[in-house]
Each structure stands twice: as C-alpha cells, then as structure tokens.
Amino acid sequence: MKWIYGKQDFHTIERGQENCYLLTNGLGGFSSLTMTGSAARNDHAFFMACTQAPNHRYNMVHRLKERLLTGKKEFILSTQEFADGHCESGYEYLSSFSYEESPIWKFQVNGVEIHKEIGIKQGENTVAVYYIVNNRSREAVTFEITPFFQFAPKGSEPKTLQKLVKKGNLISSNGLTLYFQTNGAVTEIPETEEVYFYSYDACDGRRKTGLANANHKIRVCAEAGKQVKLALVYSLEAYFSEVFSSEKALECAEAVIREMKQYKKELRERAGFRMPMAGVLAQSANQFVSRRDSTGGDTILAGYPFFEDWGRDTMIALPGICISTGQYKTAKRILRTFAVNERNGLMPNLFPEGGNEPLYNTVDAALLFINCVYLYFQATKDSDFVREMFPVMKRIIKNYQEGTEFGIHQTEDGLIQSGEGLWQVTWMDVRFEDILPTPRQGKVVEINAYWYNALCIMNTLASTVGEPAVYQELREQVKDSFTREFWMEEKGCLKDLVSGTPADEQIRCNQIWAVSMPFTILDHEKEKQVVETVFEKLYTPYGLRTLEENDPQFHPFYQGKMEERDMAYHQGTVWAFPLGAYYLAYLKVNHYSPEAKKTVSDQLEVMESALREGCIGQLPEIYDGKNPSRSKGCFAQAWSVGEILRVYEAIEKL
Secondary structure, three states: OOEEEOHHHOOOHHHHOOOEOOEEOOOOOEEEOEOOOOOOOOOOEEEEEEEEOOOEEEEEEEEEEEEEEEOOEEEEOOEEEEOOOOEEEHHHHEEEEEEOOOEEEEEEEOOEEEEEEEEEOOOOOEEEEEEEEEEOOOOOEEEEEEEEEEEEEOOOOOOOOOOOEEEOOEEEEOOEEEEEEEOOEEEEEEEEEEEEEOHHHHOOOOOOEEEEEEEEEEEEEEOOOOEEEEEEEEEOOHHHOOOOOHHHHHHHHHHHHHHHHHHHHHHHHHHOOOOHHHHHHHHHHHHHEEEEOOOOEEEEOOEEOOOOOEHHHHHHHHHHHHHOOOOHHHHHHHHHHHHOOOEOOEOOOEOOOOOOOOEOOOOHHHHHHHHHHHHHHHHHOOHHHHHHHHHHHHHHHHHHHHOOOOOOEEOOOOOEEEOEOOEOOOOOOOOEOOEOOOOOOEEEHHHHHHHHHHHHHHHHHHHHHOOOOOOHHHHHHHHHHHHHHHEEOOOOEEOOEEOOOHHHHOOOHHHHHHHHOOOOOOOHHHHHHHHHHHHHHOEEOOEEEOOOOOOOOOOOOOOOOHHHHHHHOOOOOEEOHHHHHHHHHHHHHOOOOHHHHHHHHHHHOOHHHHHHOOEOOOOOOEEOOOOOOOEEOOOEEHHHHHHHHHHHHHHHHO
C-alpha cells in the first residue's frame, strides 16, 4: 500500500508533525523524522546509528536544513520548531509526502521541483538521502543542505563544549567517527548551534528542548531548464573512509535506496498475504528484528523510539513478527538465544549489556517461550528443534512446580502464584517509587491460562521427542481449579487475579488470553461469554481497554509527567496488542466460520486509518482510554504489529 499525504494533511506545523516515517537497519539503528522532515522528539533523527546492536544507539545526524536560493530570494524548505519560539515553515512548499517502501517528499517553489527520498542499508550503519532538483524556472538556482549533528547517546544532549571536527569526508566528535559521501560541493562554516523545541516530548513531560551543531554545508547548482541530482550518504562503516567520486556517491545513494526497496518487497512476498494491510504489516514487522551482539543471536526490539528488547515482549511478538511472516530461521535463532539464557526456569526479561547480568523479573516469558516453540513446530514440523528445546521446556515446568524467583510457584490446587514485595512480574508491571498502580501479586488470570496451555503443549509434543506425556493429571487439576477460582457467573467473565483484594473482580483485558491460546481451559459457553463481555466492556476499534470505564480507578487519559502517565498506563489506557487476542478468540468461539471471518475483516478495515496516523505503516503502543483517537507511547510497537498479523493469518489461512 502507498500512503499519500497532501497539503491538507500538513497545512499547519502541528498537523505536519502528527505523523512520521521509520526506517530501520536490523542493528537497532534507524532513521525517523516527521512527514515534514522535522524532529518533533529528542529521539527523532535522520541517522540514529547503533555501535553495538541493538541498544548502543547514537543520534548522529539529527536533522537536515534545506534551502533553495533563486536570484536574491531564499526559500527554507525544511521544517523545524525552535526553543525560542520561531520555526522553519518549509511545509508550505511541500506538495506531497508519500510512503511505500521509502519516504518521498515533493517540493515546488517558483517553477522549481525538488524530489527527496531516503533509504537505510540493512545490516549496516549507513543512511542515504537522494534529491532531484528539476529547475523549470528561467534563472539558475542553488539547492543547499546543512546537516546538524549531535554525536550523543539516544535521548541525551551533546556534552558541554563538545566540538565537531571535519577532515575531508570524516566528521568526528565525542569519540565517534562518521564518514560521508556526496556529489555536492562542500563548504566549511563556523560551528553553528541550534536549540529545538520537541512538541511530542513536551506534551508527555519529557525533555522538551535539545540542540545540535553544524560545521559545513553541501550544495548543487541547476541552470535554468536543467535537472541536477544531489546525493548524501552517511556511514560508520570503514569502507566509506575513502573519498568517492561524484558518480560513485550518486550510485551509492541510489543503491542504498534500491536495495532497501527490494528487501521490503521480498519480505512482503515471503509472507504471502493477500490482504494489502497484512502485506504492509509484514514489512513493518521486520523493522523490530535486530541482531544482538552480546548474545551473538537475533532479538526483537519492543518498540520505537523508546524501548529495547525485553523477554516478555519478544515472546508475545514473535509468533506474528516471525512465524506468521514465514521468517522461520529468524524465529529459531531468537528462541535459541533465549534458551541458552534460561535460568531457574525463567527467561530473561532484559538481556545483559556492558557486562551486566540479565534480569529475569517476568513470570510470563518462560511460559510463552513454550508456546512459541509449539507454534514454530506447527508451522514448520521441525521436530529436531523441538528435541533441542524440550529439556529447556521441562526445566521451566519443573521450576514453576517447585518454586523459583520472584515468588513464582505452583500452589496446592495446581495453579501458579507469582509476585512478591515490590516486584511486578506480569506485563502490567509499572512501579512508581513504592507505588504499584496495578498490583497483581497472586494467581493471575493470563499466567494460569499460559500455564495450562504449556502443560498441554508438553503432553502434545512428548511423542515427538520420544518421551511419555506426564502432565495429564496436573492439567486436569489446573482446569478444575481455574474454573472454580476465576469464573464469575454473575458477570459472565473471569477474575483478573485471585489475591483476596478488591482488584480481583475488576474487569480487565487479560482474561481474553484464556480464550485465545492454542489450548484453553473453559467450556465453549463460558468462552463465548468472556468474548462478549470483553467486547461490551473493553473493546475499541484500535485496542482493548485495560480496565472498564465504570471502574472507579479508570483513567481516561494518558498524558503529563511520568508519574501521571504511570498511574494511567494500565488503568484504562487502550493497548493495541490485546486486540489481536480478542479477534483470535472471536474467530475461535465462532468456529472460524465465513461469517466470523467477515465480521473480523470488516472491523479490521479501520486499522488502515491507524496505519496512516502516528508512524506511517506501523501500529502504536497505546491510545487514551476514553476516546482512542490519537496514538501515544511508542509510535511503533512490536507486539501490536505481531498480534494483528496473527489475525490476518487466521482469516486467510485457517
């Protein structure tokens, strides 16, 4: 699908900064600016490099200032808000912005047309911008770019007195070296500082200003009636240290963009979806896959621009991101990475960085690891991999039965209890100082649904590895206990947890996973009631509310300082990823009938508007609970994309 935006979409700077593009390089690096080319967040960058995949990220080239000189007139084509209140208004000359495999801008000024396109190289810290200046006016024009640099860790300011040093095609600062290639004329200028205003950080209580510096500019001239091209490539790769010829610089930029488009086309074809939106999401899914240098394997980044890779997020996202899209080798590498880092039956929630030990504060990642191995086997019939993973899976079950860290243990009734002290170990894990906005210590509904599902998987796969199925009795005990402990007949749904507190009977979205997993506990009638209650109380077109609106603890808006956002994060805020489980549950209880598939397909149509807003072609983390109209949090979230992809897979392939 091609997303096209016209002047009505950016007739003000506020509208022009509502949406952004995202290009990633498979290392944790990326390029992301608004559709007007501005930096509206401190994490926006024309070139965010990653020196150690996937989390050692540096904002190298923050933005590009662009201007056109015609005779005695100057036209600023770039757009940017500044801390002193003034702004560049290049969006006034922007005719269109489009995004398919690459972002493309088209400007028109007094008979001069300028085409701009950006690309990023997969597996390298290399980014390119390519301009075509078509001068249809009657006088010569000059097009000029001034790149502004930070050379600072992602989210940080450049150091005090940090200087840029340019030698030939090398720029260095803060111990980092950046190479550039261009066919344009390069002119050194006195080091110039800009201080920006970040509107999307200001509204969330984050750092609302930032700075960057420039020490050179690049230009090309176009005679009247002539067309010229300007290429600019930045890279951390050593082979860029030599100075390219003008022709080679142009060829290099063209190649970066061409190869990126071909790579995305291959991703879409491999996934094999018929529905256009599913094809878009298949391409978008790959943007979260990254190499992880510290483990020598692959991983899934939880979300852009804020998050790193977490165990829970990876296990929720992997089935859609990798398996539904046919990237089986990637899925296998990721699961192997986790398997070798299993400890006491737990999977890492945060991987080691800089010599630090992994963190294991998650109760769900290990159970979902078992689910991922099963889904991988269902798709590939790779029994050798199951045999390789089965000892790890057995250790998970054994440790959950006998008890492991963070209060995780099996109780006498066969159910799993988790959490202790201030440790929050489910996905609703926010903690602000000593406050737990959503305390879930006890027997948690989705954890016990995952537990039952894992026991069933172990029994199902036992014959594949030549072992006896030994969990039948425990499985039946869990099934009986779960229904007795969690079912609320008067509400027609499940408790959120069993802890002996008023929070137990709050109506939350977590119960939907008791219906959507491959192996489920409830009888068919109860499953249908859960689906209908979730639809009535929690469903929105863009996601499920985390708490029903009638609850006294419901927070209608996610905004403000961190403590305000944390108090709302799981208290009504709409999350996109549980919507996938809802649709899968709806299809299941309706036997995947043609009518059910049509209902889901019709409801999914509105997701096209979600893909147009925020980060183009991506699905976000969250929306407000009251009226989910504008995306918030991470503008691109792995498990949101992955779970909706699984729905498209169910519609097309089941």
